Amino acid sequence: MEQNVGSLQEQALRRKERLKALKNRQLQGREDDGEPDRKKALAEENEEVRHRELKLRNYTPEDEELKERQVPKAKPASVEDKVRDQLEAANPEPIIEEVDLANLAPRKPDWDLKRDVAKKLEKLERRTQRAIAELIRDRLRGSEEELAGAVGAVGVAEGDSD
Numbered sequence: 001m002e003q004n005v006g007s008l009q010e011q012a013l014r015r016k017e018r019l020k021a022l023k024n025r026q027l028q029g030r031e032d033d034g035e036p037d038r039k040k041a042l043a044e045e046n047e048e049v050r051h052r053e054l055k056l057r058n059y060t061p062e063d064e065e066l067k068e069r070q071v072p073k074a075k076p077a078s079v080e081d082k083v084r085d086q087l088e089a090a091n092p093e094p095i096i097e098e099v100d101l102a103n104l105a106p107r108k109p110d111w112d113l114k115r116d117v118a119k120k121l122e123k124l125e126r127r128t129q130r131a132i133a134e135l136i137r138d139r140l141r142g143s144e145e146e147l148a149g150a151v152g153a154v155g156v157a158e159g160d161s162d
Helices: 002-031 037-049 064-068 080-090 111-161
Strands: none
Touching: none
8 A cells, every 4th residue: 555655655756846947948939029939930830831911891992903912892792581481481381280188288297107007907996807706606506595595495494285
């Protein structure tokens, strides 16, 4: 752990030394004219290569040589077509012509719960119907036995009275 701390401190010291050296180089380059060396070199190259031609846009010269350099008056371009295109783009065609009232009506707060539980409820509904049918069958069997017992009891009672 101490070795890592020592190496980090050494790296920090080296970084500080490099920053100081860089700062000194930059200051020495600016001391001559207040501009860095790179900018001076670029400016000298540009002066040799670049010779701007004089263009007179807003000034009407009296000298014949300067009149040749005068730029002709610019005519404004017709913007009617551009404005018409922009207005057409701003008026989009209606996508939906008919309005469905079901889509406009807000949903109830529990609609997602109902949707999630629907499959489980279907299974339970089937089971409930089966159970109800089974109970009805059991009652019918029970009532048949009671009915048979009642008929048998009536038959025995009638036979005794003879």
